[in-house]
Amino acid sequence: QSALTQPASVSGSPGQSITISCTGTSSDVGGYNHVSWFQQHPGKAPKLMIYDVTNRPSEISNRFSGSKSGNTASLTISGLQAEDEADYYCSSYTTSGTWVFGGGTKLTVL
Amino acid sequence: EVQLVESGGGLVQPGGSLRLSCAASGLTFSTYWMHWVRQAPGKGLVWVSRINSDGSSTNYADSVKGRFTISRDNAKNTLYLQMNSLRAEDTAVYYCARVPKTTLFDLWGRGTLVTVSS
Numbered sequence: 001q002s003a004l005t006q007p008a009s010v011s012g013s014p015g016q017s018i019t020i021s022c023t024g025t026s027s028d029v030g031g032y033n034h035v036s037w038f039q040q041h042p043g044k045a046p047k048l049m050i051y052d053v054t055n056r057p058s059e060i061s062n063r064f065s066g067s068k069s070g071n072t073a074s075l076t077i078s079g080l081q082a083e084d085e086a087d088y089y090c091s092s093y094t095t096s097g098t099w100v101f102g103g104g105t106k107l108t109v110l
Numbered sequence: 111e112v113q114l115v116e117s118g119g120g121l122v123q124p125g126g127s128l129r130l131s132c133a134a135s136g137l138t139f140s141t142y143w144m145h146w147v148r149q150a151p152g153k154g155l156v157w158v159s160r161i162n163s164d165g166s167s168t169n170y171a172d173s174v175k176g177r178f179t180i181s182r183d184n185a186k187n188t189l190y191l192q193m194n195s196l197r198a199e200d201t202a203v204y205y206c207a208r209v210p211k212t213t214l215f216d217l218w219g220r221g222t223l224v225t226v227s228s
Contacts, residue, residue: 001172003154036213038155045205045218046147046155052213089155093212097169099145104154 004029004090004102011108017078020105022090023071028100030071034093037066037075040104041086049088050075077107085109112136112217114206119222126196126226132189132206132219140164140184143209146191148202149221156202159191160209174200196226 005023012018022029022037029035033053038046048057050066053073063078073092077084090102118130132144146158159170159180168180179192189206204224208217 003156032212034212036215038215040155045220046215047218048215051211051215057216087154091155091157091213091215098171099157099160101147101155101157 001094001096001098001100004092004100006088006090006102006105008103009106009108011110012077012080013110014080014082016080017076018080018107019077020075020088020090020107022073022075022092022102024073024092024100025071027096028092028094029068029073031095032093033068035066035068035073036091037064037073038089038091039084039086040089046089080109082109114208114217114219116204116206116219116222119204119224121225121227122196123228124197124226127192127194128196128224130191130193130204130206130222130224132191134187134189134208137208137217139182139187144180144182144189145207145209145215146180146189147205147207147215148200148224149205150199150202153202158204161189193224196224198226200224201226 035053037050040046053068115133145160161180177195181190203221205221207215
């Protein structure tokens with residue numbers, strides 16, 4: 001159950017777009033369309049942003065989108081805003097019937 | 111208000127035990143799969159365990175298998191995590207989460223801090 005691989009940090013200026021990658025294996029990310037993304041602000045509980053690779057809960061802005069190619073999933077945030085600065089985590093269901101998270105990516109809005 | 115509230119965290123010595131609770135309100139608790147996820151101080155999220163809606167099926171991360179037990183009491187709208195043989199590396203904030211669909215972790219509690227130290 002190795003953690004999914006995410007970049008430690010990404011940054012962008014307000015209004016720009018950024019993409020965070022999440023790399024796993026054929027036993028998790030590549031095996032199912034069961035990848036989710038979470039946003040976490042300091043001291044707060046995680047918040048679901050994307051589920052099942054591309055689906056967005058109704059309350060989440062359409063500036064957030066998800067995709068997947070092979071063993072790598074991606075979260076794209078367009079029109080960056082100051083409040084997007086947070087930690088982001090991916091997660092995937094696995095062939096073992098368990099779930100695994102990525103190590104997390106710190107997004108800095110310059 | 112729909113919410114999950116964890117409790118039961120605290121300071122425990124290595125080798126000790128602790129039982130966490132997650133009280134659900136404002137939702138039909140008995141229809142949902144539930145999960146525990148933890149986060150060590152300054153570290154990332156780590157999946158711990160899940161239980162199906164009637165409690166008949168469970169899964170665990172390798173790091174806690176054989177030491178932790180997830181359970182639920184649908185009559186009390188409460189999820190539990192019994193943690194035995196605790197180690198320093200179990201120190202973390204423990205969150206419970208509602209998961210209506212495989213990756214739809216749509217409702218989280220605020221977490222409860224477990225500190226394992228002598």
